[in-house]
Amino acid sequence: MSRVYNFSAGPSMLPLPVLEKAQREMTDYAGTGMSVMEMSHRSKAYEEIITGAESLLRELMGIPENYRVLFLQGGASSQFAMVPLNLFGASKSADFIDTGSWSSKAIKEAARYGSANVVASSKDTNFNRIPEFDKTKFDPKADYFYICMNNTIEGTRYTQLPDTGGIPLVADMSSNILSEAVDVSRFGLIFAGAQKNMGPAGVTVVIIREDLIGHALDITPTMFNYAIHADNDSLYNTPPAYSIYICKLVYEWIRDLGGIGAIQKMNEDKAALLYDFLDSSSLFSGTVVPKDRSLMNIPFVTPDDELNKEFIKEAAAKGLVELKGHRSVGGMRASIYNAFPAEGVKLLVEFMKEFEAARR
Numbered sequence: 561m562s563r564v565y566n567f568s569a570g571p572s573m574l575p576l577p578v579l580e581k582a583q584r585e586m587t588d589y590a591g592t593g594m595s596v597m598e599m600s601h602r603s604k605a606y607e608e609i610i611t612g613a614e615s616l617l618r619e620l621m622g623i624p625e626n627y628r629v630l631f632l633q634g635g636a637s638s639q640f641a642m643v644p645l646n647l648f649g650a651s652k653s654a655d656f657i658d659t660g661s662w663s664s665k666a667i668k669e670a671a672r673y674g675s676a677n678v679v680a681s682s683k684d685t686n687f688n689r690i691p692e693f694d695k696t697k698f699d700p701k702a703d704y705f706y707i708c709m710n711n712t713i714e715g716t717r718y719t720q721l722p723d724t725g726g727i728p729l730v731a732d733m734s735s736n737i738l739s740e741a742v743d744v745s746r747f748g749l750i751f752a753g754a755q756k757n758m759g760p761a762g763v764t765v766v767i768i769r770e771d772l773i774g775h776a777l778d779i780t781p782t783m784f785n786y787a788i789h790a791d792n793d794s795l796y797n798t799p800p801a802y803s804i805y806i807c808k809l810v811y812e813w814i815r816d817l818g819g820i821g822a823i824q825k826m827n828e829d830k831a832a833l834l835y836d837f838l839d840s841s842s843l844f845s846g847t848v849v850p851k852d853r854s855l856m857n858i859p860f861v862t863p864d865d866e867l868n869k870e871f872i873k874e875a876a877a878k879g880l881v882e883l884k885g886h887r888s889v890g891g892m893r894a895s896i897y898n899a900f901p902a903e904g905v906k907l908l909v910e911f912m913k914e915f916e917a918a919r920r
């Protein structure tokens with residue numbers, strides 16, 4: 561079977577050249593006579609892979625010298641606990657903006673170890689926007705300030721960061737890392753599970769400012785302590801070795817396309833194709849307020865749930881798969897991460913036009 565256009569929110573499409581390179585190197589990596597999966601994580605060949613992955617990520621994101629890059633396990637969900645365990649300090653209190661499912665989970669988890677104050681929320685409109693925030697409501701003594709930068713399920717993203725003064729800004733970038741330029745120096749900590757925009761599930765990247773390492777609460781499990789992983793260059797225990805290798809290939813792919821600037825332009829163009837159609841359609845409509853629309857995850861609906869179902873089914877028959885929306889939003893969702901080809905978005909829009917015309 562030929563490859564389909566896979567709109568899955570995650571795990572999601574990887575660049576075909578990356579998969580093909582991994583295939584070529586599958587049984588004999590760089591003349592070692594073994595697969596990366598079979599290789600000691602302490603070997604010279606593997607050391608080159610993990611240090612190479614880090615330096616490519618640093619180059620792509622412009623990560624300053626005073627930040628560490630960690631390759632961890634446990635998914636982005638483990639970071640919901642790891643962040644408070646490591647960053648709660650003097651006040652054991654943090655500020656959060658609640659923008660939907662993933663931020664809600666982070667809030668709930670942080671509240672197990674200290675206080676999690678919600679300073680803004682868009683719950684009143686089913687999280688279809690980034691809420692307005694008022695700086696005077698921010699706690700000047702908070703240990704950190706938390707946002708989910710791209711909301712995978714609801715389809716919103718921040719285009720402006722909250723001004724938190726000296727309070728470290730923590731961002732979940734699981735679904736937008738490497739999709740657009742970010743100024744890393746604005747953040748104290750960035751984390752991202754790999755399986756949306758970077759590689760296979762199993763590795764979670766943490767980018768953390770050095771001064772935030774080394775203050776974990778006493779109850780912190782060893783494996784949840786950033787200092788342990790920083791002191792051991794992400795090799796305290798066996799890392800998710802193969803996933804990191806694929807991430808390295810993805811970083812090389814982005815570099816060869818021209819870096820983040822180039823990929824951002826491609827992402828903006830892809831998203832515009834779909835949003836422009838949604839804005840002109842009399843059958844389909846986007847669910848998010850225009851100013852906060854995600855470039856990566858685009859939820860949309862027709863007025864009729866039966867019609868949504870028909871659309872998803874007919875699209876799948878044309879090789880446009882995984883368009884079913886998340887149950888909290890309903891309808892459809894097109895996740896179009898870095899590796900999703902522009903051609904697939906064009907085909908989706910063409911099919912939407914046909915579907916609409918047939919029902920006029």
Ligand SMILES: *Cc1c(COP(=O)(O)O)cnc(C)c1O
Nearest residue numbers: 635636637662712732734735753
């Ligand atoms: C997918 C996702 C998560 C959860 O990631 P896991 O790796 O499954 O734990 C958290 N936050 C965001 C924004 C996500 O998109």
